[in-house]
Amino acid sequence: MSTAATTFSSRRPEYVPNRIDDPNYIRIFDTTLRDGEQAPGATMTSAQKLVVARQLALLGVDVIEAGFPAASPDDFHAVRSIAIEVGNTPVGSHGHIPVIAGLSRCNKSDIDAAWDAVRHARRPRIITFIATSEIHMQHKLRKTPEQVVAIAREMVAYARGLGCHDVEFAPEDAGRSNKELLYHIIEEAIQAGATTITIPDTVGCNLPSEYGKLIADIKDNTRGIDNVIISTHCHNDLGLATANTLAGACAGARQIEVTINGIGERAGNASLEEVVMALKCRGELLDGMYTGINTHHITITSKMVQEYSGLHVQPHKAIVGANAFVHESGIHQDGILKYNGTYQFISPDDIGLIRVNDSGIVLGKLSGRNGVRSILLELGYQINDNEFEDFFKRYKEVAENKKRITVEDIKALLSDEILNPEVIWSLVDVQATCGTLGLSTATIKLINVHGEEKIGCSVGTCPVDAAYKAIDKIVQIQTVLQEYTMTVEGVDAIATTRVVITGDVSNYEYALTDQRNNKRFFCGSGVAKDVLLSSVRAYMSALNKMSNFIGVQRSSSEAPGSMSVEKTEE
């Protein structure tokens, strides 16, 4: 199996609408901005579409279907802006300029709108479609097959007559259409001047063998088909869009219509990243077919489309999902640490993925010692075997309750269990009230190393602020809260809080001399299901470190833990 690292864009053949000079080259037609936008809720603004189109050009797609200009003035404006800018701006070292296409029904006003919008591009394309399945012709169009064929012929010729030399024709719902009718309408469209013929599996019902045979049959039975490009357009209703697209390419299609993240009408379209990476990584089994995509741009393009469309991919989405290159279970982590290839056949670098840690290992409840230890080493913690065993036991307890263990969790566990100095103050209870009717209040009960319980109360801007102030009254150390961050996974899951406090240590005779301005930073972390408890634990952890630091500078009778602290109230 090869993971070819070819810079595909450098091999892109010169663009000719109805011909590709290299028989192995696959044209990538991206319809994120048209079919992708048809996904419920995926509407993007014109400005966002322009940004996505720029990114698609960088990614190296051959054709950008920028929208459906007749659909609305906004769609028209978006397609036009993309045609003017992206359709005329060379990108990359080879000065690639994508084709800019606009979709239209088979009627003059749609085609006029499409042409008006795309004609500003260096390489403009009109796409026009009409349904050919019995079910669509009868119930939707209410036209006979003869009428449909006549309309297709006339409208393709009309589009060419406007001066457009690049016209794509699609018999909608081809996947459910009578094949004889398909051969006939495609022949007519080719004679009328179509340069690309798209075969849509509009409802996503085809199987790979069936779709591959459809393309092969069209290739074998349609006059003039060798003078045009055949294109796939597969929907994902059975989860087969990528497989069908590859089957279509193997059967002779040389343009494939895809979307970023597979977004699109209903269950979506074939996803660009899946098809392109399959061709890149398994090209030797796919007749050596290749694309002009610069795969290093895949991750950033995916994230951009997620952000703008509001459609976030599931964590296990192939290629671009958050889990696609991470390994949680012990045996996998062990293998990856010994040799990446054991569980990764696609290189994350190839899709431009920048990972949080070098190994791509993510910790969870299924992680083993080797994986956990490797993360500790990456974070710079070298602990001995006994400490590690203590840590690992505690780690497993937390991991049972938490979906994913973050770097902050690891730091929290390390500081709680191993690196924490003697605990001078422990939390007994915390109680807080808050809401819109008045100031937040908190009551805190702490116990010190000598077993003395102290209670403090305070008001604050929020329950956390009130609790921290109540603690300060008991512990009586001057601190400034420098940082407070919390990560929570859902309302009923674990909250991890990290705080950083500073204190003025100048009064302490043996204060460390290497601290600038006599200030020292103490960080603490807390983990709990309750966000307030998590916050208080983090603060206590930092305060204990500070108390320890001060405590070792004093005689034990003066140490903070032994101070007689009065019950304090505000």
Ligand SMILES: CC(=O)SCCNC(=O)CCNC(=O)[C@H](O)C(C)(C)COP(=O)(O)OP(=O)(O)OC[C@H]1O[C@@H](n2cnc3c(N)ncnc32)[C@H](O)[C@@H]1OP(=O)(O)O
């Ligand atoms: C398979 C696909 O993805 S196709 C693309 C789908 N995308 C979209 O529909 C998004 C944009 N669509 C729109 O904004 C609107 O539907 C418009 C502007 C195109 C049309 O709006 P309206 O004029 O109000 O028509 P409406 O959408 O209600 O109905 C569609 C009409 O087009 C006809 N029609 C549908 N497809 C075609 C076609 N390919 N060629 C010609 N006419 C068609 C229908 O038969 C219907 O005609 P009728 O009104 O005589 O019954």
Ligand SMILES: CC(C)C(=O)C(=O)O
């Ligand atoms: C317009 C065509 C290509 C389409 O989107 C479909 O049939 O799904």
